[in-house]
Amino acid sequence: MENKLYTITIFSENTVGLLNQVTIIFTRRGMNIETLSVSPSALEGIHKFTVTTFADQDLIEKVVKQIDKKVDIIKAYYNTNEDLIFQEIALYKVSTEKLLSLGSIEDIIRRYNARILDLTETWTVLEKTGHYDETQALFKELSEKIGVLQFIRSGRVAINKSKVERLSDMLASIEEKITKKHKDVI
């Protein structure tokens, strides 16, 4: 089967040590995590991991099931790029003197839809958000023309194309079951 980039979205309780529980599943299978980001989700008290990795369909299904199996993981999903709206953010530090030597800073800012975050006599920090190819293209151009002093790209953040968090229905169903269970006991 063909290897492609998958985005795994993991909803979890906010407990200590979960990142390790997630990453060891990749380590065990000798898989590289391409990017990773973690933040609170729209659902109160629930955290969201966004992990990208190269795998084939068979493997990604198995990995997601293993992640889902962890006690403090509420639900894990995998997606292809088509299912998602996603972004990465990149920061570029370049020499101000060399940047000015380009002639028109405006041109590069407009073409890449980048912006200046910080500007000193010695260095300038540019910011760009976008897909990997877009942030990489700016990196390539700056590297070739004036050199890049420092560069960092974030992990992917993504939301899916459904109206609300897919977890919402599942959570409602869980709450309903728990309530019913307790009523039955009473």
Place this chain on the structure above:
Amino acid sequence: MKEMINNETPYITGSKALLESLINEGVDTIFGYPGGQAIPIYDKLYDYKDKLNHVLVRHEQGATHAAQGYARVSGKVGVTLVTSGPGMSNTITGIADAMMDSTPIVVIAGQVPCSLLGTDAFQEIDVIGITQAITKWSYQIRTADEIAWAVARAFYIASTGRPGPVVLDFPKNAQVELVNYKPEKVDHIRSYIPVPDINLKNIEAAADFINSSTKPLALIGQGVILGKAEEELKAFIKKTGIPVASTVLGLSAIASNEEQFVGMIGMHGNIAPNIKTNEADLIIAIGMRFDDRVTGDLNKYAKQAKVIHFDIDPSELNKNVKVDVPVLGDAKETLAKITELVAENSHKEWRDSFNTYWERENEAVINKELYPTSGPLKMGEVVNKVSEATGNNAVLVTDVGQNQMMGVRYFKYNQTRSVVTSGGLGTMGFGLPAAIGAKYGAPDRTICLFVGDGGLQMSIQELGTIMQSDIDVKIILLNNDYLGMVRQWQELFFNERYSETTMINPDFVKIAQAYNIASRSVDKREDLDDAIEEMLNTKGAYLLEAKVIQKGLVYPMVPAGAGITEILLNGE
């Protein structure tokens, strides 16, 4: 620190809260070993002698295996209590073993105070970091307030759904802090679904497959036992007439003499169910996980068959073998539901077709192993005689290696939960402590441990536990002065280059005597019955050393990586 007891606000130490919480979970037996960072717990345990029976093992690994043995025969959660650092790290093999074999145990480990965590303090190890990969859940109790909740959660997680090991790391400050203790009970966790919902459509689809099958074969695993689904399995196979084979861990879910039981599958399983797996038009896997020792080469495994897989764990479905109909859920429920939908059948002709292979195996292997008339004692012969002498009512505990395969091949069972063996991890040294735990888990049953000379010496110090706690286990040492299973591979696949598998052994009878354990050594066939009788009639522990054929081999054998029909029947 003095406890302040007040009727309205019972402030007690964390250590006492731990013991109260264990009692609240129904714990009556703990296997453990004290040490510096667990002294407050052990101090409190001194006051609980009438409620909590502590079995002092000789090595922490033994404590985990004993807890496993206890859990496997009793169906309850086994409990281990150890100290920090090396005490805890010594339990790792037992925890990993429990994870592989879905055994519910809770391991509680002392830890350095929270103020010292992360400082490389004396006897500090990163328990959570180390155990997360081999536990169902591991948690550090950092304050005494968390104890009631954490213990309740630990037992709920360990025992529900697909069971498994849980670790509680318990820093010393939490052991001595005072807490306003109230017992807790956990009956749900939002992020944890122990038993998935049943999908009736899939059950109907599975029933259709079963009803239209002419050569169905059921393969059962430990999931049947863990799900307490033995009666439901019996009703299902009685109605459908389907032949049933078992994995090693599924053994005893169905009685050995049950008419539809067609034997054990896998590397050293019986040839009939192995070969028939590749002739069946339908494989019905129930609570088993298609381990590589069962399937052999997956590219040659049951390619002709449709596959229905009953399992409680979604991650098992399609993991190794592609499934046509997954049936998620608790086997007790799903089997009951499908039995309502399937048609009555006998499949007599199909079942009778297994007999040819049984005859072949009897002639080529079994009769020679069980009923030799000359030469040294054989391993299977000893197993068979012990099983018969117990009326097939004993619990079989094995170590790992040839003794294990001979044990599971030739011991017979009348009731469920009669097999305790290290299936997934294959841990040498498992047997002796597991037998100790099994006795506490089933005090009224005879516990027969089969162990090799190699495996016994990996946990031989537990003879001290047997002596101190007067534990009635029957130890049958199959001594061939070799690491027999490795030697077998060396003979068959490595040109008889016996690299480091010869053992110069001690006098095991004298060792047993030193531990005040009755013992006897036999090497003659004519003495065997008498020795077994003496062992079974002796009150308390007994070590029977059977000096068996040195170069005995376990057959049949499917070589690693071969297809399951590529069976070696003997060395000829």
